[in-house]
Amino acid sequence: MSHSPPLPQASWSPPPPGDGSPKLRLATVWLAGCSGCHMAFLDLDEELFELAKRVDIVYSPLASDVKVYPEAVDVALVEGAVANSDNLALARSLRRRTGLVVSFGDCAISANVPGLRNLLGAPGAGSGGSAAAVLERGYVELADSQPGYPRAPGILPELLERVLPLHAVIPVDLWLPGCPPPAPRILALLQALLRGERPVQLGAAELQFG
Amino acid sequence: MSRTVVIDPVTRLEGHARITLQLDADGHLVEARFHVVEYRGFEKFCEGRPFTEMAAITARICGICPVSHLLAAAKTGDKLLAVRIPPAAAKLRRLLNLAQISQSHALSFFHLSSPDFLLGWDSDPAKRNLFGLMATDPDLARAGIRLRQFGQQIIELLGGRKIHSTWAVPGGVRSPLAPAAKIWIQERLPEAKATVSLALGIYKRLLDGPLQREQRSFGNFPSLFMGLVGPEGHWEHLEGWDGGEARGPGGAGGSGAAGGHGGLRIRAADGSLVADGLREDDYASFLAEAVEPWSYLKFPYYRSLGYPEGIYRVGPLARLNVCDRIGSPWADAELVELRQRCGPVATSSFAYHHARLVEIVACLEGIELLLQDPELEDPHVRARASLNRREAVGVSEAPRGTLFHHYRVDDNGLITRVNLIIATGQNNLAMNRTVLQIAREFIPDPVPAGMEIPEPLLNRLEAGIRCFDPCLSCSTHAAGSMPLDLELLAADGTLLAQRRRGA
Numbered sequence A: 001m002s003h004s005p006p007l008p009q010a011s012w013s014p015p016p017p018g019d020g021s022p023k024l025r026l027a028t029v030w031l032a033g034c035s036g037c038h039m040a041f042l043d044l045d046e047e048l049f050e051l052a053k054r055v056d057i058v059y060s061p062l063a064s065d066v067k068v069y070p071e072a073v074d075v076a077l078v079e080g081a082v083a084n085s086d087n088l089a090l091a092r093s094l095r096r097r098t099g100l101v102v103s104f105g106d107c108a109i110s111a112n113v114p115g116l117r118n119l120l121g122a123p124g125a126g127s128g129g130s131a132a133a134v135l136e137r138g139y140v141e142l143a144d145s146q147p148g149y150p151r152a153p154g155i156l157p158e159l160l161e162r163v164l165p166l167h168a169v170i171p172v173d174l175w176l177p178g179c180p181p182p183a184p185r186i187l188a189l190l191q192a193l194l195r196g197e198r199p200v201q202l203g204a205a206e207l208q209f210g
Numbered sequence B: 001m002s003r004t005v006v007i008d009p010v011t012r013l014e015g016h017a018r019i020t021l022q023l024d025a026d027g028h029l030v031e032a033r034f035h036v037v038e039y040r041g042f043e044k045f046c047e048g049r050p051f052t053e054m055a056a057i058t059a060r061i062c063g064i065c066p067v068s069h070l071l072a073a074a075k076t077g078d079k080l081l082a083v084r085i086p087p088a089a090a091k092l093r094r095l096l097n098l099a100q101i102s103q104s105h106a107l108s109f110f111h112l113s114s115p116d117f118l119l120g121w122d123s124d125p126a127k128r129n130l131f132g133l134m135a136t137d138p139d140l141a142r143a144g145i146r147l148r149q150f151g152q153q154i155i156e157l158l159g160g161r162k163i164h165s166t167w168a169v170p171g172g173v174r175s176p177l178a179p180a181a182k183i184w185i186q187e188r189l190p191e192a193k194a195t196v197s198l199a200l201g202i203y204k205r206l207l208d209g210p211l212q213r214e215q216r217s218f219g220n221f222p223s224l225f226m227g228l229v230g231p232e233g234h235w236e237h238l239e240g241w242d243g244g245e246a247r248g249p250g251g252a253g254g255s256g257a258a259g260g261h262g263g264l265r266i267r268a269a270d271g272s273l274v275a276d277g278l279r280e281d282d283y284a285s286f287l288a289e290a291v292e293p294w295s296y297l298k299f300p301y302y303r304s305l306g307y308p309e310g311i312y313r314v315g316p317l318a319r320l321n322v323c324d325r326i327g328s329p330w331a332d333a334e335l336v337e338l339r340q341r342c343g344p345v346a347t348s349s350f351a352y353h354h355a356r357l358v359e360i361v362a363c364l365e366g367i368e369l370l371l372q373d374p375e376l377e378d379p380h381v382r383a384r385a386s387l388n389r390r391e392a393v394g395v396s397e398a399p400r401g402t403l404f405h406h407y408r409v410d411d412n413g414l415i416t417r418v419n420l421i422i423a424t425g426q427n428n429l430a431m432n433r434t435v436l437q438i439a440r441e442f443i444p445d446p447v448p449a450g451m452e453i454p455e456p457l458l459n460r461l462e463a464g465i466r467c468f469d470p471c472l473s474c475s476t477h478a479a480g481s482m483p484l485d486l487e488l489l490a491a492d493g494t495l496l497a498q499r500r501r502g503a
């Protein structure tokens, strides 16, 4: 990971396991992904009980009702590519409020399957670009009634012209590949963080795509 | 001044969404809307790819129910090859789907929705979640986690991985059942059954007590219900229509069993059959979709009733409403009890939670039955053929409802056109109506100027959506009915009329 920018100072350092010590403040974030990475996180199954002793989930679409990304998050696992204006805004605000940002899964790392639409915006792929191409197909050609692009400023985000990997819009500290990264890989990463490893050294088994 | 109350994002939900309430100048509720705020556009960018890749690509629509896409893609592929898959493959696919429905329903009930019932609507939002449940009722949380794990583990034992396996392929499946896998499943089945029994007991007690108001007011209205049924009219989750002549797609007045061919059935809230024995191949003749500018999720409707009168619901509750019976003893007893509570056709969307638990019972009994079938272990699991057709429609019942894959390919098997009708989208009209009904029931009228709506009331609006367990990853990333073939268009005057009407 020589291309990694220098690690920002995380506000958190690992406490010894035990009662009363501060817990790691963990966020999980879902941008343009399929939630498979989040499902792999839930595949930690009973390990979640162990994790809960040392980690507080302070923000998560599936495991928290907190609506606003909180301040002073230690680690964020960010699933998904950056495909629309909401994704972009959330990525920027979580960067400001998080010590360590993890590109969590292949979509965050490379744009992966959501990024396939970028091909539609390639030179020679037709006019209009990739966003227009998918909107046209979805909401005009394939509508039986009331065709038209969904548009509700302030409520519906706009699609970005190119679907981007996370590191294209904010500095990223760690990459955890896989589509999704299976639960044991996620556990290995979290355990390294809980041991206080900086930078985190992941083994070859944790660094596989697909 | 009129104002808009926004819930953003809706949490404990599989996808990105907002809810808005429009209040007029006097604080009266004018409108409540469920906005889905994401779109990836699979139906366009799959073009040009080999149809054999569709399983791997479309599985990435959704990490919760990738198996549904895998199966629908494989079944569409079977039809493109024009093969009948080996019996063992058909049974293994059924096992896979039963495992997937179990794990997905366990996720919906234990991980996502039970914190509302068990910790309370008014409990601390920072703790009203799976981790809060783990802290307050660790035994129940652990049982739920292990029930989901049971389904996920079967998927891994069959397909090599829990999420985005590519085990089902056109012509069958890649590998037979390993003996060790069978033993593992058999050993864990009793625990899974005990967990769902526990959950049913807890849930029914809540229904008799504190959840009565929710059962009455969370999206309780008449609509159509659609789902697959088997040849005898029983609960079905995978096989579509099989052979023979269709029974008037879109036409009214079907009655009795599905003519021995299974297929899709549509039942009205008064119990009457609106259509029966519908072929998945004809879906575009009876389903259509509308677009609203305020959501990326389209609004499918039953074509002959028009938009939005053609509102219908799919998923666990719809499957239980359309079938005559399930076909296994415990599940059938639970179905009888559900109908005693809700009437022959349950119209409250809150009953989806109950239906999900009944379906887990059906899945576990189905898995048990399959494991007793010696043919399940037959090593012949794949039929091979080259491309024999240019167009096909595959259907399966995803945990959230009926899923259609429709491909057209060229002579080389490259996709020229793809359409996917996803379960959750078909509940869009019903989800919006549910939000409005809950808002009318729970939000004070009028809301005095300057008054904030309390958080527990807003949480109830979100919980109305959670009843449907919507998978927004799925539903917005691929939706739309593919225009019919030109010759079909020429033969079908109604379709032309509806297109013009919307334009």
Ligand code: SF4
Binding pocket: A032, A033, A034, A035, A036, A037, A038, A079, A080, A104, A105, A106, A107, A108, A112, A113, A178, A179, A180, A181, B060, B063
């Ligand atoms: S990396 Fe794979 S599993 Fe994760 S969100 Fe993307 S498609 Fe889904």
